[in-house]
Amino acid sequence: MDTMILTGSVYGFAEDIARVIESQLIRARCAVQIVNDPDPVRCVLRADELPLFIVSTTGNGDIPKPFKPFVLAVASGSIGTLPQHYALIALGDSAFTDFCGAGRKLEAALVARGMQQLHDKLEFDASTDIDYEDVATDWTNEILVPSLI
Ligand SMILES: Cc1cc2nc3c(=O)[nH]c(=O)nc-3n(C[C@H](O)[C@H](O)[C@H](O)COP(=O)(O)O)c2cc1C
Incomplete structure (x- = not known):
């Protein structure tokens, strides 16, 4: 399964994590694209693609x-078709x-629209001194990779 990483960020950390995950997926020969701040009109979520939200x-x-x-577009139903599964950081x-x-x-x-989470949600806490780029790499x-192949 391909992965589409969709980020919503203010200061850029979500985008940094997206790039870490992208490079690991490429290394594992999994297809991936990053969409920062997805446009609800132009962004199409394919049924055979896993959306990973960060x-x-x-x-x-x-x-x-x-x-x-x-x-808002997901909640209102204006994004018509959604895949069955999602992942979330x-x-x-x-x-x-x-x-x-x-x-x-x-x-x-997402859940109100009938989507199911593929993995337990990850929560990254900026108050800790954990290296979340390492956590994202290991995860x-x-x-992630074993669930895609
Ligand atoms: C002005 C401001 C408000 C924030 N409000 C919240 C909040 O309400 N809840 C929360 O869990 N984190 C909050 N955070 C923490 C950020 O979500 C956290 O630092 C995150 O890693 C930032 O990621 P980003 O760089 O991708 O935006 C806030 C941070 C700032 C600077």
């Missing part, structure tokens, strides 16, 4: 502004009350 949280549990139209900071709130809002919209190689 979404940070801003404001008070808010979805990054450029990514909001896509989430939610970025946040546990110092905020609504930890990874944007990821949870996106997840609720890609140990969990």
